[in-house]
Every structure is written in C-alpha cells, then in structure tokens.
Amino acid sequence: MAESKHPDLTSFKALSFDVYGTLIDQNAGLLKSLSAITSQLPADHALNEEPPVQALARFREQVLALEAREPTLLFNENQAMSAVALAHELGVSLSDSVAEPFGNAPGTWAPFPDTVDALRRLGARFRLAVLSNVDNANWRSTQERQLAGVRFDAVCTAQDIGSYKPDRKNFEYLFGHCRKELGVDPDKGELLHVAKSLELDHVPAKELGLRSVWISRGGDQELEKFQGRVAYEWKFATLGEFADEVDRQFKAKGQ
Numbered sequence: 001m002a003e004s005k006h007p008d009l010t011s012f013k014a015l016s017f018d019v020y021g022t023l024i025d026q027n028a029g030l031l032k033s034l035s036a037i038t039s040q041l042p043a044d045h046a047l048n049e050e051p052p053v054q055a056l057a058r059f060r061e062q063v064l065a066l067e068a069r070e071p072t073l074l075f076n077e078n079q080a081m082s083a084v085a086l087a088h089e090l091g092v093s094l095s096d097s098v099a100e101p102f103g104n105a106p107g108t109w110a111p112f113p114d115t116v117d118a119l120r121r122l123g124a125r126f127r128l129a130v131l132s133n134v135d136n137a138n139w140r141s142t143q144e145r146q147l148a149g150v151r152f153d154a155v156c157t158a159q160d161i162g163s164y165k166p167d168r169k170n171f172e173y174l175f176g177h178c179r180k181e182l183g184v185d186p187d188k189g190e191l192l193h194v195a196k197s198l199e200l201d202h203v204p205a206k207e208l209g210l211r212s213v214w215i216s217r218g219g220d221q222e223l224e225k226f227q228g229r230v231a232y233e234w235k236f237a238t239l240g241e242f243a244d245e246v247d248r249q250f251k252a253k254g255q
Helices: 026-038 053-069 075-090 096-108 115-123 136-146 168-182 198-208 220-226 239-252
Strands: 014-017 127-132 154-157 191-195 212-215 234-236
Touching: 014 168, 026 053, 026 075, 026 096, 053 075, 075 096, 075 136, 096 136, 115 127, 115 239, 127 168, 136 154, 154 168, 168 198, 191 198, 198 212, 198 220, 212 239, 234 239
Parallel strands: 014 127, 014 191, 127 154, 191 212, 212 234
Antiparallel strands: none
C-alpha cells in the first residue's frame, strides 16, 4: 500500500463534527425553505439568479445579525424570525403558517450522500461528538431520522451552551464534555475537529490550538477571505473521502 500523503490520523481518540453544512446539506434545504420568499420576487431578481449565492448570503446576514442581538435565542426561533425579516426587507409577504415551520425545517434537511456511511465507518474507530449551533428539537429530528443508525457519544448544541460558534465558549464546553463523558483530553491532542465552515469552526480551532480537518464541500472560494486565520492540517472534498483516508491509514498499520 502506497504511503499516504496526509499526516497521521490514527492517533486521535475522538472526532467532533459540525453538522449543518458538513454532515447535512444545509444549502439545499435552506433554498427549499427560502423559495417561499424568492418565488414572490421577479424571475430576474438577483435572489433568483443561479447559482443562488445571493439568496443564501442575504439570509445569512439576517441570521448573524439576530445572533449578535440575541445570542441566547434558540436556533429554530432565529431561523423563523430571520425569514420574516428578510421577507419584510424585500417587501414580500410571509404568513405565520410558513414562518413557523421554517424554523423547524433544519431537522428535515437531508444528509449529503456520503455522510451516513462515512460516520458509521469513523464511529468504528473513534468516539464521535457533535458541536452544532442548532436547537435541541431540530437536532433530535436530524439524529433520529437523517442520521439514523449513527452513534454519537457526546452532543453539544447552542441551546445547551447558551451561545453560538465561533464563540470560544462553545468549544470550551465541548472540551469539558469530551473529558467528562468520553475520557478524551483535547489538551493532549486526542480530539480532532471536522467541519466545513472556516469562519465558525476553523478560525476558533486555530485560536484554541485544536487540530482540524476541512471538509470543503466545494467551498474553496471562501479560503482567500480567511487566509492566515485558519490552520487545518487536512482537507477533503467530502466526508466520504476523509473516511476513506482514515481506513487506508489504519489498514496500513494492520488495524
């Protein structure tokens, strides 16, 4: 077996994951929800352009602004209120019957095709933890339906923590649970963080000295913006490719 071009991945005891965007196809799910707003706009409106970068960006601006104003607001409530704010900004209507389910939609968003198989393989070699900006109700729906059959040994949500990534408090909360629940010490390099978002995950990971894997999911255009602020040691296009490399390295050691 050819020697791997990647640094060693076999020494870690646990992996922590971002969920929405890394494991779950957040953009596809969000665009489906946002169609309740964008379908009311002219066909040639910027938010109806392909690819729909502006629609996602405008909604994200609303979400981040609300997080800054109300950091303890639950994720599902933030999503619904952000949708109403975006509709108001664009001068279109959004009924309560649409806005309220908008906040619970994340629990229905589909995983990427490679996610479940990759997590099952990784779970055979590492303890698995979640660090997500989600609320508990959406997480339960995702875990029970979209990620059925995958075992997570620790779950840390923004609802339980009381703040959102990239706040350092979220990662410190994760570290505490890894020590208490998993017997894994991040200070000894036993935890590896796996995520797509450079801003929410890899920037604070560098600040905290947490080693990380970037699952880019086609988002390489974001790298220039965060150049020098991130220090991930591994990069893979998909979680499946990451799991493949983990399997190769363990097999090379006869494990």
